[in-house]
Amino acid sequence: MENKTKQEILIATENKGKTKEIREIFKDTEFNLRFLDEFKEEMKDVKIMENAKSFEGNALIKAIIVGHKTGLVTLADDSGLCVSALGGKPGVYSARYSKEATDAANNEKVLREMENVPEEKRGCYYNCTVAIYDPHTNFVQTVSGQWYGRLNSKPRGTKSFGYAPLFLCQDHDFQKTNAELDPKDLIGINHRGKAFGEAIKILNEYFLTA
Numbered sequence: 001m002e003n004k005t006k007q008e009i010l011i012a013t014e015n016k017g018k019t020k021e022i023r024e025i026f027k028d029t030e031f032n033l034r035f036l037d038e039f040k041e042e043m044k045d046v047k048i049m050e051n052a053k054s055f056e057g058n059a060l061i062k063a064i065i066v067g068h069k070t071g072l073v074t075l076a077d078d079s080g081l082c083v084s085a086l087g088g089k090p091g092v093y094s095a096r097y098s099k100e101a102t103d104a105a106n107n108e109k110v111l112r113e114m115e116n117v118p119e120e121k122r123g124c125y126y127n128c129t130v131a132i133y134d135p136h137t138n139f140v141q142t143v144s145g146q147w148y149g150r151l152n153s154k155p156r157g158t159k160s161f162g163y164a165p166l167f168l169c170q171d172h173d174f175q176k177t178n179a180e181l182d183p184k185d186l187i188g189i190n191h192r193g194k195a196f197g198e199a200i201k202i203l204n205e206y207f208l209t210a
Contacts, residue, residue, distance in 0.1 A: 145194025
């Protein structure tokens with residue numbers, strides 16, 4: 001990769017769990033990652049309303065606003081859990097599904113709604129959509145990744161965040177929740193790893209041909 005491609009990339013998140021995963025995903029690339037908490041002055045008067053009805057829409061809103069304010073090529077993601085028996089909910093409302101909008105309260109609400117649903121109908125998947133935006137050229141593209149599993153009947157584990165204590169991934173034969181597994185072992189198979197992996201391919205091609 002030529003020097004011009006050793007580009008600063010801004011990841012538009014302050015979520016510590018996401019930050020840790022994304023650093024791991026990018027660790028063998030030539031990109032220099034920056035994160036939103038480094039741009040408090042630039043973003044102090046900015047209110048980002050993620051009010052789209054799709055993961056793609058929310059990711060685009062965030063990437064374009066942050067990219068314009070910082071002047072950096074920006075990646076933003078919107079991700080969430082989609083439960084079949086709940087008609088795809090929590091979906092885009094995953095982070096704020098409960099009134100309290102905390103991981104514990106969100107998990108409790110989902111479990112209450114799924115209380116009488118049998119195991120064979122507890123299928124679910126994670127979706128992650130990443131938007132890439134270059135404010136200098138107005139280049140924009142989105143990619144997505146899905147990860148399929150089953151919703152457990154109670155939370156287990158403490159190694160991850162969000163709905164991880166409830167999510168039994170099919171890659172481990174539904175035996176352990178994500179929060180019982182080492183997050184580093186899941187990056188190659190999970191929704192965020194898939195989506196950001198595709199984003200890295202696009203960034204490599206984009207800067208090689210820009």
